[in-house]
Amino acid sequence: MSGLLKFRYILFLFLLVACKGEPSEKQAEELPENAASEEEAPGESSGNTILFFGDSLTAGLGLEPEQAFPALIGERLDSLGYDYQVVNAGLSGETTASGANRLDWVLRQPVAVFVLELGANDGLRGIPLSETRKNLKDIVERVRESDSTTRILLAGMQLPPNMGPAYTTEFREIFPELAAQHNLHLIPFLLDGVGGIPELNQQDGIHPTAEGHRILADNVWEVLGPVLQAEALQAGQPGGDQTPGTASDTRP
Template sequence: MRNLRRFGAIMIVLMLFSCGGKTEKQPENKTSEEAKTETETKESEKDVILFFGNSLTAGMGLEPSEAFPTLIQNRLDSLGYDYEVVNAGLSGETTASGKNRIDWVLKQNVDIFVLELGANDGLRGIPLKETRQNLQDIIITVKTKNPDTKIVLAGMQIPPNMGQDYTSEFKNIFPELAEKNDVALIPFLLEGVAGNPELNQPDGIHPTAEGYKIVRENVWSVLKDKLEQK
């Protein structure tokens, strides 16, 4: 009986030591979780550059890696900028459909917003007043959502199919909106590419991979002034 009591006492002591050992390991587990959270927080702290546009932004006809937003991401990475590029280009997008989609896109935090819309409006002959108002509404929505978001507007031009007056007024929409809203302007997104068969796909509208390298430079020449080195 005495031996049984002694055995029971030893087992209690061992159990206490065992519990104590587990208690001492808890801080290690907590530290590991904190480290994981810290890493995730650092990744989420990346500033976001969102390209909001149509097939020109989406890179229609090419691999996603060849579209100009990805080329901009590569440039940022090579120069040590801590930005995440989001390609929100959607083929066939007009300013009206973009206006309807903007609230959904802005559910994430956006530090730099590059607006590239209007080309499909022009090719379809949509009334210029409507195109201008839709672009204005998108800009207002972005500013309302976050007044600190830097906005870059991509200028666009179209062939004279719709007549000289329409073509000329369409071209003027972009610099006029940029001035009115005090936002940066890429004068013409396709400068040096439009009209060159060697730099465009067979449809004559969408750039080739080589054409997009020039588009990247057109964008970068304006975008670089909006970046912050961390």
């Protein structure tokens, strides 16, 4: 892919856990599954890897790989002189439970920054929020156990109002609460400026267009940029003199 020398788009083959019985209306609206053939195991990269671990929002469902926000982050890193390799480990249809099940596979490589974007499919399926919270907590703890130096960014998510006010409110609060409890960098709302805007979403009304993904990349960079800048300044590496913007961050 032209201009994406450090970007590897990794596709995984995993069987996702299916819900029993006939799909409900909530299930029918979920981010759809899109499992594909496994091309390459993510175990060959250096320690300068930024790994995006999520569902179809991360995978860029309906778009070319280079149009998804992880690839756009990779382009920005290159332009600023950062020596990082971006790995897109997004899998359409992923829930927090299935994500936890495949986590060990993606952690076979050293990871400098782990961007966790999961939970939307849990909410659209009406999965008990205690399970979503537990699974996200488990993923965070296992990433830290694998390498205590890995920086973790947690992408906040919100649900449409038809899920009910109590459920949607509690769901939204999961992400800032986990970020505070586990000292994570928080992206307040990944779909900020995109969710609910028809012209920035594909026909399903859920998955962003290429233009929408450019906004998602900006939302991620507001948090990721300062993290990388601080690391570069500390290490005296190129990129440390950049001004990537301000962050919404729970870490000092």
